[in-house]
Amino acid sequence: MAEQYQSAGGPVGSSVMPPAVGAESRASAAARMLFYLQSVLEPRAVLGLFAEELGHWLPVDRVRFEDAEGRLLHGGARRGLSHRAEYRLSDADGGPLGRLTVERRIRFTEPELERLEEAIILLERPLRNAIAHQRALRQARCDALTGLYNRAALDDMLARELELARRHAAPLALVVLDIDAFKQVNDEHGHRLGDAFLTHVAGQLKRFARGSDLLFRYGGDEFVLLTRQTGADGARCLAARLVRALGESPFREGDLELPVSVSAGIAERRGNESADELFDRADRALYNAKANPETRVEKD
Numbered sequence: 001m002a003e004q005y006q007s008a009g010g011p012v013g014s015s016v017m018p019p020a021v022g023a024e025s026r027a028s029a030a031a032r033m034l035f036y037l038q039s040v041l042e043p044r045a046v047l048g049l050f051a052e053e054l055g056h057w058l059p060v061d062r063v064r065f066e067d068a069e070g071r072l073l074h075g076g077a078r079r080g081l082s083h084r085a086e087y088r089l090s091d092a093d094g095g096p097l098g099r100l101t102v103e104r105r106i107r108f109t110e111p112e113l114e115r116l117e118e119a120i121i122l123l124e125r126p127l128r129n130a131i132a133h134q135r136a137l138r139q140a141r142c143d144a145l146t147g148l149y150n151r152a153a154l155d156d157m158l159a160r161e162l163e164l165a166r167r168h169a170a171p172l173a174l175v176v177l178d179i180d181a182f183k184q185v186n187d188e189h190g191h192r193l194g195d196a197f198l199t200h201v202a203g204q205l206k207r208f209a210r211g212s213d214l215l216f217r218y219g220g221d222e223f224v225l226l227t228r229q230t231g232a233d234g235a236r237c238l239a240a241r242l243v244r245a246l247g248e249s250p251f252r253e254g255d256l257e258l259p260v261s262v263s264a265g266i267a268e269r270r271g272n273e274s275a276d277e278l279f280d281r282a283d284r285a286l287y288n289a290k291a292n293p294e295t296r297v298e299k300d
């Protein structure tokens with residue numbers, strides 16, 4: 001159930017009454033709203049339809065929604081319209097779902113707030129479902145240990161990025177990185193510390209990669225960086241920078257300090273080759289880099 005915790009303040013001014021709606025047309029407006037809200041499974045789409053339909057229920061200037069993590073899913077930046085009604089929506093377990101704000105220049109009347117709350121009650125369940133669905137999709141594409149994208153996400157995104165790069169005749173490169181002698185970390189210090197080591201490496205990669213690059217944990221101790229708008233030379237520079245930066249960021253836990261060493265293989269997309277072919281070339285380059293610990297970075 002929606003919980004209102006703040007409503008509009010300030011003088012009443014010229015209050016706007018909601019259009020007189022008979023009991024029957026109210027019921028059909030509610031049925032229509034529900035029909036629309038249940039027809040989509042994307043939170044932004046649910047909120048867009050809600051805002052559109054709400055406009056038929058009462059005059060509003062802006063509808064904003066921020067999810068429980070503070071992401072703005074609908075509405076622009078706060079510009080401080082003078083009157084607003086805010087509601088905290090909760091998920092099925094009573095946890096926070098997000099905050100809905102309805103704003104306008106003119107103060108809301110009591111009947112309007114009642115009407116608004118009727119609409120919000122209709123919104124809550126479809127929005128919960130959409131947010132839960134999106135969360136599940138996100139989790140299916142994320143590696144649980146490191147929070148990076150996982151292999152399933154790579155399969156998806158690499159095919160899409162390749163197609164885009166081909167269409168725009170843009171360069172695209174793949175960097176496959178593997179931790180050197182990681183098995184030894186597990187063997188000597190245990191699996192739990194091995195996990196912490198992997199998380200450390202993932203965090204450092206995230207820190208040193210560019211915002212436009214996509215980062216994945218491919219599995220085990222292997223990571224992949226998908227570099228958009230970058231050819232082999234740029235990717236080689238990037239990989240060398242990452243290898244160096246990781247080498248300068250040892251893993252620490254308590255008194256223990258372990259050096260980090262990674263190797264990298266690079267391949268730039270060619271003609272119409274498939275995602276698998278591109279990946280295999282980068283993986284072969286990684287194999288060569290492992291065989292040549294002097295450089296740690298090899299291009300196919």
Ligand SMILES: Nc1nc2c(ncn2[C@@H]2O[C@H](COP(=O)(O)OP(=O)(O)OP(=O)(O)O)[C@@H](O)[C@H]2O)c(=O)[nH]1
Binds near residue numbers: 145186
């Ligand atoms: N702690 C932990 N270990 C993992 C995980 N996934 C895979 N491993 C371990 O990662 C190790 C990978 O070993 P190898 O493939 O031989 O790699 P390496 O020791 O780094 O050898 P090189 O790649 O040749 O340098 C194995 O010991 C796996 O058990 C994980 O999620 N957590």
